[in-house]
Amino acid sequence: MNAPWKRDGSANVPAGLPPPLEAIRDIVRRVVEHLPVQPPSFVLARVLDQMLLPRLPADAREALSRRIVELQITDLGIRVRLQLEARGFCVASVQGEPALRILAPAASYLRLLRGEDDADRLFFERALIMEGDTELGLVLKNTLDALGPLFGTRNTQSM
Amino acid sequence: MNSAAARSFALTIGPVQYHWPRQVMLDFYAEMAASPADTIVLGETVCSRRRELKPADWLDLARDLASTGKEIVLATRTLVESEADLRFLRRLAEQHDFLVEAGDASALQVLAGTVPFVLGPHINVYNRAALAEHAALGARRWVAPVELALDMLGLVNPPGDPVKTDSGAAVATEAFAFGRLPLAFSARCFTARHHRLNKDECEFRCLEYPDGLMLSSNEGQPFLVLNGTQTQSAAQHCLIGDAAALRAAGVSRLRLSPGSKNFAQVVQWFDRVMNQGVPVEDALPALQAMSLQGGLSNGFARHRAGMEWSTA
Amino acid sequence: MSAVVEGGSVVKPELVCPAGSLRALQMAVGAGADAVYVGLKDATNARNFAGLNFDDAQLREGVAFAHARGARVLMALNTFADARGVDPWYRAVDTAVAMGADALIVADTAVMAYCRSHHPQLRLHLSVQASATSYEAIEFYRRHYGIQRAVLPRVLTLSQVAHVVRLSMVDIEVFGFGSLCVMVEGRCALSSYVTGQSPNTAGVCSPPSAVRWQDTRAGVEARLNGVLIDCYAPDEPRGYPTLCKGRFDVEGRRGYAIEEPTSLNTLAILPELIALGVKAIKIEGRQRSPAYVEQVTRVWRAAIDEAAGSAGGYSVRPEWNATLMRFAEGQHHTLGAYDRPWR
Numbered sequence: 001m002n003a004p005w006k007r008d009g010s011a012n013v014p015a016g017l018p019p020p021l022e023a024i025r026d027i028v029r030r031v032v033e034h035l036p037v038q039p040p041s042f043v044l045a046r047v048l049d050q051m052l053l054p055r056l057p058a059d060a061r062e063a064l065s066r067r068i069v070e071l072q073i074t075d076l077g078i079r080v081r082l083q084l085e086a087r088g089f090c091v092a093s094v095q096g097e098p099a100l101r102i103l104a105p106a107a108s109y110l111r112l113l114r115g116e117d118d119a120d121r122l123f124f125e126r127a128l129i130m131e132g133d134t135e136l137g138l139v140l141k142n143t144l145d146a147l148g149p150l151f152g153t154r155n156t157q158s159m
Numbered sequence: 160m161n162s163a164a165a166r167s168f169a170l171t172i173g174p175v176q177y178h179w180p181r182q183v184m185l186d187f188y189a190e191m192a193a194s195p196a197d198t199i200v201l202g203e204t205v206c207s208r209r210r211e212l213k214p215a216d217w218l219d220l221a222r223d224l225a226s227t228g229k230e231i232v233l234a235t236r237t238l239v240e241s242e243a244d245l246r247f248l249r250r251l252a253e254q255h256d257f258l259v260e261a262g263d264a265s266a267l268q269v270l271a272g273t274v275p276f277v278l279g280p281h282i283n284v285y286n287r288a289a290l291a292e293h294a295a296l297g298a299r300r301w302v303a304p305v306e307l308a309l310d311m312l313g314l315v316n317p318p319g320d321p322v323k324t325d326s327g328a329a330v331a332t333e334a335f336a337f338g339r340l341p342l343a344f345s346a347r348c349f350t351a352r353h354h355r356l357n358k359d360e361c362e363f364r365c366l367e368y369p370d371g372l373m374l375s376s377n378e379g380q381p382f383l384v385l386n387g388t389q390t391q392s393a394a395q396h397c398l399i400g401d402a403a404a405l406r407a408a409g410v411s412r413l414r415l416s417p418g419s420k421n422f423a424q425v426v427q428w429f430d431r432v433m434n435q436g437v438p439v440e441d442a443l444p445a446l447q448a449m450s451l452q453g454g455l456s457n458g459f460a461r462h463r464a465g466m467e468w469s470t471a
Numbered sequence: 472m473s474a475v476v477e478g479g480s481v482v483k484p485e486l487v488c489p490a491g492s493l494r495a496l497q498m499a500v501g502a503g504a505d506a507v508y509v510g511l512k513d514a515t516n517a518r519n520f521a522g523l524n525f526d527d528a529q530l531r532e533g534v535a536f537a538h539a540r541g542a543r544v545l546m547a548l549n550t551f552a553d554a555r556g557v558d559p560w561y562r563a564v565d566t567a568v569a570m571g572a573d574a575l576i577v578a579d580t581a582v583m584a585y586c587r588s589h590h591p592q593l594r595l596h597l598s599v600q601a602s603a604t605s606y607e608a609i610e611f612y613r614r615h616y617g618i619q620r621a622v623l624p625r626v627l628t629l630s631q632v633a634h635v636v637r638l639s640m641v642d643i644e645v646f647g648f649g650s651l652c653v654m655v656e657g658r659c660a661l662s663s664y665v666t667g668q669s670p671n672t673a674g675v676c677s678p679p680s681a682v683r684w685q686d687t688r689a690g691v692e693a694r695l696n697g698v699l700i701d702c703y704a705p706d707e708p709r710g711y712p713t714l715c716k717g718r719f720d721v722e723g724r725r726g727y728a729i730e731e732p733t734s735l736n737t738l739a740i741l742p743e744l745i746a747l748g749v750k751a752i753k754i755e756g757r758q759r760s761p762a763y764v765e766q767v768t769r770v771w772r773a774a775i776d777e778a779a780g781s782a783g784g785y786s787v788r789p790e791w792n793a794t795l796m797r798f799a800e801g802q803h804h805t806l807g808a809y810d811r812p813w814r
Contacts, residue, residue, distance in 0.1 A: 059512075060522055118763040121798050124708055124732075131686065134712075135521060135679040142522025145760045146492035238655055239605045240631055248607070264603055268611035281658055283602070283671060285551035288581035296615075306660040306669055307554075314554035343659040343715075346626035346808050349729060353721050374728050375720045376699040382719065383661075385728065390654070392664055458667070464696055465664035 041080045044071075045089035051150050053088055060143040063136060067099035068092040075105040100136045104128040115149035167406065168433045169197040170426060171333060173416040174204045174234045174260075176341060176386055178365040181211040183419075188220060190423050192227040195430035198412070199224055202234040204262055204279075206348070206387045207244055208361065214247055221257055234260040237281045238344050238388065245269070260302070271296040275324075280304055280335060280414075281344070287315050290322045290330065299324050302333045302414060305340050308462040309401065309408045318409030331411050337399070337425055338416025339371065339384055339451070340392040340465060349385040369419035370451055381453040382466075393453030397446060398460055399432050400439045400470060421449040443470070483779035484744070485751040487545065487644065488768045491523045491758055496533045496544075498765035503772030506543040508576060509533060510674075510757065515563045516547040517600055518757040519674030527566060534571040543573040547757075549598035550674045551579045561585050568593060576622070577601075578657060583616035596644070597621040600670065602657035606638035613641050620644055622753060624656045629740060629809045633747040642750035647737045648767060649755020650800050651807055653715055653730040661714055666696045677713045684712075693717070708732075710800055736795055736804035738770075738787045741778045763798050770794050 056064075064084040069092075071080045083092035092098070108127045111117035119141045122128035130137040144150075172191050175184065191199055201217050201224075203209050212220070221231045233251055236244050239262070248266050251259045252273040260277040261267050270276045277300040284290050290301055303312050312332055316322050321329035350372055351361035365372075371384030371391055381393040398405065398413070405413070413433065415426055428446060431437035447455060458467030488504035490496035499507045510516030512524040525533060534544045546567040552560035560582050567575055568590050575593060577583050578600035586593050599622040603609045612618045620642040623632060636643045654661070656670070663669030666681040677695055685692045691703045693712040700717035703709055710716050710732025719728045735755070737744065744752065752775065754767055770791045778785045796804065 063521065115760075116762055118760040118798060120711075120759055120800075121763065124710065124800055126706070126709060131684055134682040134684065138679045139521040141760075142491065142520060142758075146494055146522065148494045148761065237658070238626070239608065240627065242634075245605060245607055263605075264601070264608035264611045265605040268607040268614070271611070281602075283551050283579070283600075283657060285579065285671065286554040286557050286581050288552070288557060288584060289579055292580040292584050292615075304660070304671070306663040306672065311554045340660070340664065342664050343654040343661050345654045346628075347653055347730075353724075353728065372721060377702060377718065377720060377725060378699050379720070380698065382698060385721065390661065390729070459663070462667065464667040465660065466698075 040078050041082060041091040044080050045082055045091055048082070049088040052147075055147050057143065057146075060139055063139040067133075067136060068096070069136075069140070070098035070101040071109075072101065072103040073106050073109065074103050075107075097132070099133045100140070101131040102128065102137070103131070112144070113150050119145070167402070168410070168429075169412045170195060170429060170433075171198040171200060171232075171412050171414045172196045172426070173335070173338065173414045174200045174202055175417045176205055176339075176389060176391070177369055177371060177417075177419070178206070178209045178211065178363065178387065179369060179419070180366060181216075183369075184212060185220070187417065187422075188224060191426075192224055192229065194423055194426045195434075196229065196415070196426055198230040198232060200232045200234050200260055200414075202260075204234050204237050205344075205389045206365075207236060207241060208358075209363070209365075209387070214250065218254070225257070230258070232258045232260050232277055234279060235262040235266040237262040237279070237341075238346065239263050239265040240346070258300075261298075267293070267296065273297075275299045277333075278302060280341070284315065285311075287317075287322060290315050294322050294324050294330050297325065298330065299328065300331045300333060300412070302335070305335045305342070305396070306459050306465060309334070309398075309404045309410070309460045310462075312410060313408035316409055318407075321409065332409050333412035333414055334398065334405060334408075334410045335396060336405075336413035336415060337397050337429065338395055338414075338418060339453075340394075340396045340456075340459070341389055341416075342383070342392055342465075343390040345388050345390070348387050349390065350387050353385065373452060384453070392456065392465065393451075394456035394466055394468070395450050395453065396459065396465070397450075397455040397457055399429060399442055399446060401457065401460055402433055402439075404460065418451060420451070424449065482745065482748065482750070483775060484749050485644075486768070486771050486775055487751050487753045488764060488771075489649075489754055489757040489759065490533070490764065491518065491520075491756075492761065493525065493529045493533050493536075495757075495759075495761040495764045497536055498761040499768050500537050500540050500542045502765045502768035504542055504768050506545055506573070506751070507533075507537060508545040508547050508753075508757070510547045511563055511566065513559060513563070514553070514672075514674045515550055515560050517549050517598075517670050517674045518547070519550075520679070520758055523758060527570065530566070530570045530572070538571070544571075545574045545576055545596060546572040547576040547598065548582060549576050549578040549600045551600075551671050552581050553672070557581060561589075564590065564593075574620075577618075580616070583612070583618070587616055594619055597641075598657075599624050599646075600657040602655050604635075604655065606635050609635070609639050609641060620751065622646075625652055625735065626655050626808045629743060629747075632744075632749070632809070636748045643748070644751035644753055645737075645744060645749050646735055647741075647744075647752040647754060647771060648795060649735060650711065651730065651733060651735045651805070659715075665698055665714055677711070682712045732800050734795075734799035734804045735807045736792070736799065737806060737809060738774055738791060738795070740806065740809060741774055741787075742785050745775075745779055759798070766794055767798060 081092040225231045248269045260279045262279045280302040348358040350365045365387045371386040374383040384391040428442040459465040485505040487506045488499040490507040510524045576596045576598045578598040595618045597618045609621045622644045662676045681696045683694045693701045715729045716732045721728045
């Protein structure tokens with residue numbers, strides 16, 4: 001069993017990506033791999049400005065400030081580089097090592113953002129990989145945990 | 160200035176942490192009887208299965224050594240689990256010949272109000288108020304936790320304003336000054352585990368490792384030492400260059416933790432440097448040359464990682 | 472095999488769950504925790520991680536939320552007060568009282584003495600960090616500081632736990648599930664030997680600031696202050712970079728010389744724990760996410776209800792273990808020290 005798509009590093013995709021998404025994954029990847037890094041970063045920065053920034057506690061804001069965080073959606077080949085500035089999230093330079101790099105397939109990000117999964121569990125299973133400043137990664141993880149789902153909530157908050 | 164010094168530091172021979180054969184143990188203490196040490200701590204503190212010397216043997220040995228002029232302290236187990244452990248504690252509380260070193264809170268419970276006692280390094284005293292609590296119950300000497308930096312020792316028990324015992328005397332501070340550091344204790348025996356044996360059928364394999372079983376990183380860096388249920392540092396903690404900081408922190412006693420090789424020389428060097436004015440520069444090369452695999456460390460004394468070494 | 476004591480009545484142990492955030496607290500209470508344990512955002516508790524824990528306002532809100540639903544809030548104040556300034560520990564005691572916490576989980580005799588002199592009504596639980604492994608040790612803290620419950624270190628066998636329960640004058644709490652400390656808690660300076668920071672002093676073990684993950688040709692290396700703790704092949708599951716769970720060389724053999732990355736899981740012996748009189752079961756994991764807290768709490772609520780129910784016939788349901796295994800570090804679980812051969 002030697003699926004051709006495994007050679008480029010997507011071997012660790014956990015179960016859970018819905019079948020339709022799985023089918024179009026290769027197509028998406030072929031397209032976005034040829035795109036520059038900016039467009040998805042720009043979109044995400046605006047989304048985070050609206051959904052995350054207003055709820056971000058001061059200590060987390062300070063820890064993230066002016067540090068490049070790179071998110072890679074491994075199964076879609078998308079790479080996003082962001083940096084928190086005084087005015088909000090910005091697209092970060094493609095040059096230089098990011099302070100923190102997070103690599104995970106789309107399904108992992110979705111489950112985390114919906115508050116359905118535990119980052120440590122994904123980490124144990126290698127469905128989420130962090131490289132670089134481990135402490136910064138932990139600040140981010142703990143802060144997002146404390147905030148709860150950014151979208152798609154099952155609404156346990158309303159208890 | 161050097162020659163004027165009276166003995167600045169009393170030297171304590173800590174309990175032997177390893178499982179040595181009976182005769183090796185007796186020979187070792189015969190050698191220590193002739194050493195410049197002031198105090199000898201006796202007893203099996205690590206594992207209740209080790210019985211090369213039985214409780215009665217330890218008491219006999221204590222009396223023999225006391226007759227040579229040494230102060231004797233009897234130490235209790237660090238991890239107390241069984242009724243047998245507790246019976247031994249009660250027996251120590253009933254004798255009045257020797258000081259007892261408490262290894263855990265079970266010992267504190269049994270000893271408080273009976274005999275004066277020493278707080279062993281694994282009783283967690285990290286601040287002055289905690290030391291005062293224990294002093295009120297009969298503690299007269301404090302062996303500081305090994306991870307505590309020297310300036311912290313001075314804050315817990317300041318030389319200018321020491322914590323007082325119930326009888327009004329100053330509590331003495333003892334620092335762990337030489338030897339592989341006792342870092343952790345478990346119910347699991349790591350030596351038996353290495354040999355794929357159950358703890359209850361361990362075959363006393365720790366007898367094969369007179370200075371513990373080396374654990375290295377996968378890059379070959381000597382890192383820790385497995386000693387039965389105890390985990391030690393590979394490096395030998397060494398504060399021979401820290402006389403001034405020790406004195407400033409109010410430390411009056413230095414604990415030297417036994418090893419199987421050249422230990423009498425270690426005691427000699429500490430006595431010469433700490434009490435006779437011999438420059439540390441003379442001693443260090445000798446101690447370094449005869450150190451065990453893992454070398455020397457002193458990071459704990461200076462708020463650093465314990466494994467670090469610096470001569471600054 | 473339900474747990475029945477002399478009078479025929481079943482004593483149901485309290486389910487004590489971790490909360491690293493207000494959200495986790497709400498999830499735990501919602502999922503059936505009888506009590507949650509929390510810490511403040513500083514070095515006064517043994518899970519002092521960035522972004523984790525409670526400020527005063529969150530604690531107040533958490534206590535109100537729990538109390539409104541009949542759950543208790545226990546505050547962990549279980550590091551040893553720093554000789555350079557013990558005030559943060561004493562202030563934390565005052566904060567816990569002011570915010571209405573139901574009990575403090577303490578390890579330092581200085582903190583206990585402060586509680587007794589300043590807040591004599593405050594309920595004290597002896598933290599696992601106090602390393603009390605015998606009934607005499609527990610009695611020491613009861614006699615001098617009036618502790619009303621003790622949390623046992625994870626190093627005793629089931630029969631030793633039974634012995635302690637039988638002879639102790641206070642309630643006994645044991646760990647039921649979560650990452651496993653193989654060392655006696657409160658007696659471990661491994662982390663400070665490598666990094667300068669320890670559970671006793673800084674409330675951290677193998678702190679993230681000292682951890683570096685590095686991709687190399689040999690695999691992904693985990694280093695703690697430069698010391699190679701482990702190296703993972705590309706498809707190998709990973710664990711926390713806790714140094715006691717690394718792989719090392721001993722006499723030429725590479726392996727988990729101290730402890731595998733496993734989790735403790737005592738579901739299989741829950742009826743025995745209840746029968747021998749354990750009063751509370753603790754779930755580890757204040758550093759874990761609300762999703763973990765909610766799902767693990769749900770499993771344990773169901774298990775305790777069933778094991779303590781008079782219907783009898785308790786058996787571990789496969790779906791309980793499946794959920795717990797999903798979250799377990801190392802994807803394995805063990806009975807730990809409760810099971811004699813482990814030792």
